[in-house]
Amino acid sequence: MSETKIYLELVKIYGSKNISNDPNVLEKYSEDLSFFPKKEPKYVIWPRNRNQIQKTIKLANSLNFSIIPVSSSSGPRHHGDTIPRNNKTIILNLSKLKKIINIDRKNRVVMIEPGVSFGELIPQLYKRGLKILTPLHPRASKSVLTAALEREPITIPRYMWDSSDPLLCTEVFFGNGELFRTGAAAGPGSIKQQKKSGQAQVNPMGPTQFSPFRIIQGAQGSIGVVTWATLKLEILPSIQKVYHFQSKNIEELLDFQYELLKYRLCDELFILNNLNLACLIREDPSEILTLTNSLAKWNLIFVISGRDKLASDKIAYLEGDILDIIKEKKLKISNNKTETNEIDILNFLNQADINPWRLRLNGGYQDIFFISNYEKISELITLVEKQITKNLGIYIQPINQGTSYHCEFNIYYNPNNKEETLDVKEKFLRISIDLMNSGAFFNRPYGLWAKDVYERHEDSTQKALKKVKKIFDPNNVLNPGVLCFDD
């Protein structure tokens, strides 16, 4: 089928204004911050409603072109998952679907479209006394829905009851263009009818004997295009008290955070090395380095909170119980009150990031992240630190109520320096492989990792995933080539 035919059919759906093949526009979608090979899409299209999305997917099935959905309105893309793999790719840019459809205080849930960003949603929720569970200082322009679909780790592990949280129900077009609603949103009845009977699409499981939201999540847009989702909310605390413990020894902090999480004593909870904490607090590179040098190597941050009339009582009980743990374990660490202050930390915990913190030091970074168990964290850190001796940020995030850990290594570098870039590229790939060989579980296998990740996994997984892909996207029109799905 000719390109002209595709274009003409797309114009019928979108009009010419919401389609672009301007080289400057296409160029933006041809690469990202990763080392994934560059390739331009044929067109970028901006749907305004779900009918257009459905028609586009059906058209892709009949005219044999590929679709890559993207949602964030601006800002850097990262992991190579939205770069075209073939010469017949169209970018489906969902950023103009930006309705906050419903904020439901009573049921602690929000329904949003894919284009809604953290920068837009957080203030709206604050007005209603609510908060969304966020990744660590998310970019303001980042799509909230995409972060949830990509299983980005959240900073409050005790609220992560399932590794899928905070994602609840979704409305999705599968690869054959069929509309589906996952979880309790499936029905019986339309969303309007469900609302009338008191429902709020807060149960992600189902419908009945399968949970398709789990196969949409983590699929990098290759199973379905989500048009709205409901996400879990928490009530905004009226008091937040920040703790910042420092140590030269990460084991000591890991041990302490384990106790805090086991007994659900705090909200936000994670460990950063000095450089990453400095990147989160300061913007200017020289200030980042100054702060880095004044901090101990490892920093455990946690927040206790309370709300309303009994907020102080709650804080008092939590503080008392935490102090008991410190005494019982004879920990020699204490709360840092010098190098950082509470406001600095609360700023990056409570607000979206206008100046992406991972880009502040050198203007570029590569991140290596995976899931680990508790015991392997130190070993895997040593593995990376042996190969990268400077400008290495480290972030350890307990997830899923402490049953595993997101480990993230940020290699900061100047992307305009070709020599440095080549060196980082070589190290990025080598270290990633070393980590895979040492038991790091790359459960979100983006771009250049995918092939190596699946090679190190049981063949039955790959086989099963391919079968699933065939069921929900029989003609392989959605983001072909990602994960273990052949182009």
Add this chain to the structure above:
Amino acid sequence: MFLEKEIFKEFEDIVGVGNIDDGVVITNVYAYNWCMEIFNYMDGKEPIPFSPIPKAVILPSSTEEVQKIVKLCNKYRIQIKIQSTGLGPWNQPSTDNCIIFDMRRMNKIIKIDEKNLYAVIEPYVSGAQLQVETMKYDLTIHMPGAGPMVSPLASATSMNGPGFTSPCTGHSARNVLAVEWVLPDGEVMKLGSYGLKNNSDWFHGDGPGPSLRGIMRGWAGTKSGLGVFTKVAVKLFPYPCSTDFNVKGNSPNYDFDIPDFMKLYVMDCGNFKKLEDVMLGVEEEEISFMCSYLSGFAVMAIFSNSIESLMDKIPIGQMKAPLVVIITARTKREFAYKQKVMDFLLNNFKIENIIGKIYTPKPIFYAEALRSNLGLHGFIATGGFQSSKGVADTAAVCLRSTKSNIPLKQEFIKKEAIANDFGEGTWMTSYESGHYFHMESPTMFDQTEESSVKGMAEYMEKSNQLDLLKHLGAPFFVEGTRMHELFGPYMSNYHIWLRKIKETFDPNNISDSGFYISPQNK
């Protein structure tokens, strides 16, 4: 239908002599299960408590044996039905061309990972066993409402999963980490981090990429309609109070030393609107170990061990909208804070705790709460019960469903088909500190009386229709082809997708689809 001698021998070679039986006695015994009579009648069959008689019963002892048996079943086109601890009709074959796997030889706790807060178990480990072992680490498990005698693996992978402690331990489906799963074609699949070729471990169940937990189960499991689960890692939770557990006396009237920091509240909220407000209020404070709405009759039942002992609890039964809350704590400070919150809420909502004033339960109640052993009380009135309904979403829809069910239930009470709970018999619990709720309507009937069984089945059918027509969420027991085809068209045509999964992953239709979905034209 017996197995042909040569085929029997092939199976026997896998599991060893004495671990397979196709004799009349054993196969007939395995054809019985609780509530089978209702499901038979709902399927247009005679209301007897027996399923089709299996061709044989086989007892594998390892994943390798399971795999070999499944492959052999594919070769001879014999269907499989899996029983872990085997409670209920979902464990029964839907055809007589079926072998039952009794998983009792796979009964090991593979590991308790204290630092990563999970346990790995085989199918025949019971909740009670696992809980006792986890208590040594100051940890506990999510126990399904069915009770501590059932298999947590079955609940996590294959069945439903609400529990009395769901406010703080969630739902079985959401507590699953890595899984070992023998697919219907005999391939062994290892979900998540357990699938790593080197350094495999059980700490994570999703990926790489999409999570295959999504086809493994939903709100309900596939009830052995999609292979055999041989091991699962399930999340562990902090034990709610001191792990000292001192029980004395003889069954059923045990005595128990109530832990220091454990307090029961039973409050009449007066009406459903207020009940909703109070429940949401309690759950937003994240303080409850248990937070359940039970009808007055059901509250009487959870404190009773016999029909006679029900009778002295009439004042409890008169409550209009009772809420049962238990708070627990590990420290005096925590306990004081939680009590203060409860005092604040009681004052705010102008309700009273009747415990210690109107009624004081026997200490064994607290042991049963810690053990999640309250479900058994549903049996005391008539010897048999089953739940209808099963919606899970907001408190509001659960209460609407409860309310709309009362006149329907009363209709069958009038006919004397089901026991008289005034039509109100309901259990509703919060999950994850009130992020969602579920309700079901336990209904007591007489399994030995055909008219009662038929009445119960008719009531369940009507209850399902009510949920469908009034958009009250999908009930628990939308399972089996007939029900999927009834509900699917009103629910995003999900049955079409579910069937595709079945056809793709079970090309020979080996896994009994009686409680799942059949392939096209079968």
